Amino acid sequence: MTFTIRGIAVSSGIAIGRAVMVASGRADVAHYFVDESQVSAELARVKDAKNTVVDELIRLQHTLVMREAKDAPTEIAAMMDVHMMLLQDQTLQDGVMHWITERHYNAEWALATQFEVLARQFDEMEDEYLRERKGDLEQVVERVLKVLQGKPSVLPHVAESQGEDAALVLVAHDLSPADMLQFKDSVFAGFVTDVGGKTSHTAIVARSMDIPAVVGARTASQMISQDDLIIIDGDAGEIVVNPTAETLALYRDRQQIAILEREHLKLLKHTITVTKDGQAVELLANIERPEDTAAAIEAGAVGVGLFRSEFLFMGRDGKLPDEEEQYAAYTMAVKGMQGLPVTIRTVDVGADKPLDAQTSRDQSHLNPALGLRAIRWCLAEPDMFRTQLRAILRAATHGQIHLLIPMLMSAGEIQLALKQIELARDELDQRGVAHGAVKLGAMIEIPAAAIALPLFIKYFDFLSLGTNDLIQYTLAIDRADESVAHLYDPLHPAVLHLIASTIRQCQEAGIGVSVCGEMAGDVSMTRLLLGMGLRCFSMHPSQILSVKREVLASNAAQLAKLAKKVLRSDDPASLLK
Numbered sequence: 001m002t003f004t005i006r007g008i009a010v011s012s013g014i015a016i017g018r019a020v021m022v023a024s025g026r027a028d029v030a031h032y033f034v035d036e037s038q039v040s041a042e043l044a045r046v047k048d049a050k051n052t053v054v055d056e057l058i059r060l061q062h063t064l065v066m067r068e069a070k071d072a073p074t075e076i077a078a079m080m081d082v083h084m085m086l087l088q089d090q091t092l093q094d095g096v097m098h099w100i101t102e103r104h105y106n107a108e109w110a111l112a113t114q115f116e117v118l119a120r121q122f123d124e125m126e127d128e129y130l131r132e133r134k135g136d137l138e139q140v141v142e143r144v145l146k147v148l149q150g151k152p153s154v155l156p157h158v159a160e161s162q163g164e165d166a167a168l169v170l171v172a173h174d175l176s177p178a179d180m181l182q183f184k185d186s187v188f189a190g191f192v193t194d195v196g197g198k199t200s201h202t203a204i205v206a207r208s209m210d211i212p213a214v215v216g217a218r219t220a221s222q223m224i225s226q227d228d229l230i231i232i233d234g235d236a237g238e239i240v241v242n243p244t245a246e247t248l249a250l251y252r253d254r255q256q257i258a259i260l261e262r263e264h265l266k267l268l269k270h271t272i273t274v275t276k277d278g279q280a281v282e283l284l285a286n287i288e289r290p291e292d293t294a295a296a297i298e299a300g301a302v303g304v305g306l307f308r309s310e311f312l313f314m315g316r317d318g319k320l321p322d323e324e325e326q327y328a329a330y331t332m333a334v335k336g337m338q339g340l341p342v343t344i345r346t347v348d349v350g351a352d353k354p355l356d357a358q359t360s361r362d363q364s365h366l367n368p369a370l371g372l373r374a375i376r377w378c379l380a381e382p383d384m385f386r387t388q389l390r391a392i393l394r395a396a397t398h399g400q401i402h403l404l405i406p407m408l409m410s411a412g413e414i415q416l417a418l419k420q421i422e423l424a425r426d427e428l429d430q431r432g433v434a435h436g437a438v439k440l441g442a443m444i445e446i447p448a449a450a451i452a453l454p455l456f457i458k459y460f461d462f463l464s465l466g467t468n469d470l471i472q473y474t475l476a477i478d479r480a481d482e483s484v485a486h487l488y489d490p491l492h493p494a495v496l497h498l499i500a501s502t503i504r505q506c507q508e509a510g511i512g513v514s515v516c517g518e519m520a521g522d523v524s525m526t527r528l529l530l531g532m533g534l535r536c537f538s539m540h541p542s543q544i545l546s547v548k549r550e551v552l553a554s555n556a557a558q559l560a561k562l563a564k565k566v567l568r569s570d571d572p573a574s575l576l577k
């Protein structure tokens with residue numbers, strides 16, 4: 001049956017492919033295709049892993065029998081029997097074999113996929129006892145996955161999806177930003193998640209992958225089944241499930257047009273970014289990993305305006321990267337930008353970017369967006385913070401680094417942060433380790449900071465407007481909550497007033513100002529921001545050429561008049577159509 005699901009559009013384009021259901025906790029399972037020649041080896045891996053688990057279970061049962069005379073509860077022995085039975089179940093085995101031989105999924109992926117298929121069947125069972133066996137199946141699958149993960153394929157590789165019909169799109173209830181990042185460079189052609197808002201960090205990572213994505217699709221992961229053919233319309237925020245032949249043909253045409261348009265845009269790569277009336281504009285890149293600098297250079301970025309360094313810290317079960325690891329990562333980013341400046345933002349974990357699943361659970365009863373996030377966490381963990389600062393200062397010997405601090409709001413915090421930078425330099429001096437000069441910047445992303453801007457101008461070399469958070473905190477809208485996503489309004493007069501006054505005051509003071517929130521990469525906002533006087537935009541590499549096209553077609557002097565009108569209007573959106 002064909003049907004359409006609506007969600008929030010986060011990354012434009014059309015993706016057409018078979019649905020792969022990924023459970024939130026199972027995103028770390030490797031997803032890659034194996035070659036035809038590897039299929040039998042992959043099947044053997046599953047068989048070996050299964051046999052290992054069978055041996056484990058037999059050993060466990062044996063231990064229980066030995067203890068039975070004393071105190072071993074008989075339910076445990078019964079549970080072992082159930083696990084053994086599930087492990088030998090033919091539907092599980094046949095399913096796994098199908099995904100490997102027919103679809104060429106690697107063993108872990110095949111097992112996780114078949115689990116999702118069976119889990120649905122368990123959910124639909126009338127009998128409560130049988131329904132509850134899903135938990136047992138999950139435990140058994142976890143055991144096999146663990147064994148498999150200890151014995152990776154001989155030839156793990158990220159193969160290309162094989163032809164259009166074999167394209168795959170990922171469907172999940174929720175994915176953390178760290179999980180999402182794992183799918184960068186993966187086999188998936190598109191993403192759908194049930195939860196998330198347009199500027200949630202999961203959405204931001206999806207957008208950075210430059211493949212169509214829809215978030216906030218509510219019950220999509222329940223309505224879509226494994227292997228359904230789906231169309232993701234990343235512009236309209238729609239998902240068409242099991243489309244008719246006509247609908248499919250229509251979307252295939254649109255997909256082709258979008259591909260041609262992208263090819264056409266590439267011609268602008270070397271064009272200097274100036275408005276029609278000669279105003280030079282800088283287009284910088286937002287990155288999550290040092291290797292993303294390749295895409296930044298490819299798109300013609302003139303630097304990195306935001307390196308979200310927290311992605312080096314997330315999803316590591318609390319084992320934070322040490323100074324050497326960070327130094328290597330920042331140096332790689334600096335070298336990757338070939339002499340162009342790199343703005344490294346100090347770690348900004350918290351809220352919808354938890355360090356790991358445990359922290360996320362620990363904070364579930366609080367309001368983490370207002371909690372110990374970003375610089376607040378760094379100042380509470382000064383050793384961790386200085387480790388990062390030392391790594392950044394050392395990497396600055398290899399090229400231009402701008403150091404950017406997130407979420408600052410008061411003079412006290414600014415002074416404490418600057419003190420830590422000074423201490424980090426002293427520590428390097430004491431160790432006799434070389435370090436370089438950096439420009440210092442602050443994110444303006446809390447209304448208090450935008451209102452008390454002179455304070456920030458006094459202490460910093462440059463400021464960067466984090467509009468994602470500025471909107472969240474000004475309007476009291478959780479950016480990650482799809483139930484209030486319709487109220488998240490970048491054009492609210494209060495938001496526009498804060499942005500415009502920050503840009504104006506920076507210009508008057510003669511210090512650099514950029515926007516690095518998602519507004520900077522949204523072409524529908526380019527003219528307004530230019531009109532407000534913004535000359536430095538930082539965005540995902542994939543957005544740079546579209547924004548450049550908009551800048552090239554703009555007249556800054558005329559847009560200044562438009563911006564004035566917009567700022568006086570009760571209904572700014574109507575003036576920007």
Ligand code: PEP
Nearest residue numbers: 445466467468469516517
């Ligand atoms: C912002 O808040 O606009 C920003 C760029 O930072 P992040 O999205 O990582 O919070």
Ligand code: MG
Nearest residue numbers: 445466468469
């Ligand atoms: Mg922010």
